Amino acid sequence: MTVVDTPAVAGAVETTKISSHLHPEGSFDVADHPVPTGREEIWRFTPLKRLRGLHQEVPLDGGSFKVDVQPAAGVTAESVAADHELRGASGLVPHDRISARAWAASDAVFLVDVPAELATDEVTTIALSGTGNEVASAGHLVIRAGNFSRSTVVVRFEGTATFAENVEILVGDSADLTVVYLQDWADDAVHHSTQHAKVGRDATLKHVAISFGGDVVRNDTTAEYAGPGGSVEMLGLYFADEGQHIEHRLFVDHTAPNTKSHVTYKGALQGEGAHTVWIGNVLIRKVAEGIETYEENRNLVLTDGCQADSVPNLEIETGEIEGAGHASATGRFDDEQLFYLRSRGIEEDEARRLVVHGFFNDLIRKIGVPELEDKLTSTVETELAKNVLKGLPA
Amino acid sequence: MSTLEIKDLHVSVDTEDGAKEILKGVTLTIKDGETHAIMGPNGSGKSTLAYSVAGHPKYTVTSGSVTLDGEDVLAMTVDERARAGLFLAMQYPVEVPGVSVSNFLRTAKTAIDGEAPKLRTWVKDVNGTLERLNLDPTFAQRSVNEGFSGGEKKRHEIAQLELLDPKVAILDETDSGLDIDALKIVAEGVNRFTEDADKGVLLITHYTRILRYIKPDFVHVFVDGKVAEEGGPELADQLEAEGYDKYIQAAKSAAV
Ligand SMILES: Nc1ncnc2c1ncn2[C@@H]1O[C@H](COP(=O)(O)OP(=O)(O)OP(=O)(O)O)[C@@H](O)[C@H]1O
Ligand SMILES: [Mg+2]
Numbered sequence: 184m185t186v187v188d189t190p191a192v193a194g195a196v197e198t199t200k201i202s203s204h205l206h207p208e209g210s211f212d213v214a215d216h217p218v219p220t221g222r223e224e225i226w227r228f229t230p231l232k233r234l235r236g237l238h239q240e241v242p243l244d245g246g247s248f249k250v251d252v253q254p255a256a257g258v259t260a261e262s263v264a265a266d267h268e269l270r271g272a273s274g275l276v277p278h279d280r281i282s283a284r285a286w287a288a289s290d291a292v293f294l295v296d297v298p299a300e301l302a303t304d305e306v307t308t309i310a311l312s313g314t315g316n317e318v319a320s321a322g323h324l325v326i327r328a329g330n331f332s333r334s335t336v337v338v339r340f341e342g343t344a345t346f347a348e349n350v351e352i353l354v355g356d357s358a359d360l361t362v363v364y365l366q367d368w369a370d371d372a373v374h375h376s377t378q379h380a381k382v383g384r385d386a387t388l389k390h391v392a393i394s395f396g397g398d399v400v401r402n403d404t405t406a407e408y409a410g411p412g413g414s415v416e417m418l419g420l421y422f423a424d425e426g427q428h429i430e431h432r433l434f435v436d437h438t439a440p441n442t443k444s445h446v447t448y449k450g451a452l453q454g455e456g457a458h459t460v461w462i463g464n465v466l467i468r469k470v471a472e473g474i475e476t477y478e479e480n481r482n483l484v485l486t487d488g489c490q491a492d493s494v495p496n497l498e499i500e501t502g503e504i505e506g507a508g509h510a511s512a513t514g515r516f517d518d519e520q521l522f523y524l525r526s527r528g529i530e531e532d533e534a535r536r537l538v539v540h541g542f543f544n545d546l547i548r549k550i551g552v553p554e555l556e557d558k559l560t561s562t563v564e565t566e567l568a569k570n571v572l573k574g575l576p577a
Numbered sequence: 578m579s580t581l582e583i584k585d586l587h588v589s590v591d592t593e594d595g596a597k598e599i600l601k602g603v604t605l606t607i608k609d610g611e612t613h614a615i616m617g618p619n620g621s622g623k624s625t626l627a628y629s630v631a632g633h634p635k636y637t638v639t640s641g642s643v644t645l646d647g648e649d650v651l652a653m654t655v656d657e658r659a660r661a662g663l664f665l666a667m668q669y670p671v672e673v674p675g676v677s678v679s680n681f682l683r684t685a686k687t688a689i690d691g692e693a694p695k696l697r698t699w700v701k702d703v704n705g706t707l708e709r710l711n712l713d714p715t716f717a718q719r720s721v722n723e724g725f726s727g728g729e730k731k732r733h734e735i736a737q738l739e740l741l742d743p744k745v746a747i748l749d750e751t752d753s754g755l756d757i758d759a760l761k762i763v764a765e766g767v768n769r770f771t772e773d774a775d776k777g778v779l780l781i782t783h784y785t786r787i788l789r790y791i792k793p794d795f796v797h798v799f800v801d802g803k804v805a806e807e808g809g810p811e812l813a814d815q816l817e818a819e820g821y822d823k824y825i826q827a828a829k830s831a832a833v
Contacts (some may be wrong), residue, residue, distance in 0.1 A: 449765050518634060523671035523721075527685035527737065528659035537684065541675025541720070 208277030217279035228460040243288035245318030255305035273351035275379035282377035285347040288321035299329030313344030314384035322348035330355035339365040354379035361389040368396030384410030394421040408439040425454025434464040446478035452489035474501035482513040586641035605776040617799030622637035631665040655667040662744030670797035679717035727754035735766035752787035764790030785817040788790040801828040
């Protein structure tokens, strides 16, 4: 293993272009991103027709959100000018047309700024409630956690919208940041979110994506490291109902030595046409010695007529790693589990409910935001009530 | 009173080459307060009998009957059978990730009794039962059977037996994989259960060891999907001395 000299942090980070297909070259120029046809690798799972033109030309000048911001003491959360110095500081370069269009269309940046060394258990909450989906809109969010800070930011979406956004997450050296993205949309929302995190030296980022509602939700989340010793945990929980498309595309780029990434996404699907996509890409660059990565996606298919696509992908360019692995599994209810519970007198519906709660429980606990736990558990319950508990054929 | 009556039970499983008959006519009656031991070699169909009575979907009953106090067990769903008073301690208890033992026990108790147990006495009952089975109190917070040792799984089955308090318990190789101390603890649990005079037990085992601690009233030797011989406790001693060879040979020559 190479020893990295402290001042030479920049030298320990590899940001040069590499030929990996995981790393398409981005561009801020919309013209560099032709309108997708659906045959492109990155679009092949997405129902383009249902994007309401986000990927084409429709103006992104709507903006009918009710916004409620509750910053933790010491944290500022406010709208700043589009040319703010922090815009682009994460290294986000749009690599698809929607992201490039959202970049061009955003006339302001919403900035959540956690000052250096501030440690708070208070949660900063940004709640956006969309009031209509006829006009499309664009957004740009920057979350900056200063060096040595510790904080939690929850971004929650409700109501309906046709919304394209870019999100930049900057985690300073030794900072510890939890970002929870909660997509609790009404059934007819369309949301495309491109998120990029840059994780500082010895910093920790916990990124949580929870997707319940929406007609089409497509999240493209990437992370890279600004120095050695950074750690990223990505957790995801999704529940797709009849006709819903929920897509998560993740990419962790191990650009520095001794970094860690741990990805766990779990989803449940129910109802005709429920479709989920999970693409879990990890790249371990030559310089990234001594890293550890594990990614996992599990899907529980609750009824017929659903489809869960799950594609883990690990690319390794150095032999000097601590550990790397992935797992992907999609299954139906386990008959043995149901039999065991029912043999104790528990009725079939209740047994199914227990199994689904069990499936999500450890993940909900890992999120580690107590304010959210009950809400998530009861949302899972509500989702279940839609279908699973209607007495399915055995 | 409680009587479990199994009459001429034939059971098959689906295999790649079609249905395969495993139980070939089992008749057995467990009356009030009786403990029956079923002993037999590997693969003779002991678990098949246990699962079929409990209603596991893998097994198809092709003929025969099972009744509990005259009620048709085979017409009941799996959970109805449990609520009617049947309990199966499984040979291989199933892991249910994310569902805590305490949540599981409370849900099961509520289902069996038709009402939620009184919180105060329930917590005491659970803790007392776990303690008697030498299971750590933190056990209640763990996921059902997940990461349990073999012995813990078996003791957890007996904890359920005591707390759910059925009429008839079928114990499928509850003794296997237990060291002598754990075996005694499990046997004590079963004996506490049968202290109530009207409880029936069907104790399935491969070895005679557990019969030193749980005294059966009747012993049935099970070979090739049928009861090959029946007797009192002395039959177990004879099996201990002679093994199953005699019965296996007899079944083989009968099949020719
Ligand atoms: N799906 C299946 N396909 C074919 N044979 C099966 C299937 N399931 C069970 N069997 C067979 O049924 C027979 C009885 O199995 P069972 O588990 O009831 O035996 P057992 O007496 O409990 O054995 P053990 O002492 O090992 O627990 C075995 O020969 C087994 O191989
Ligand atoms: Mg068996």
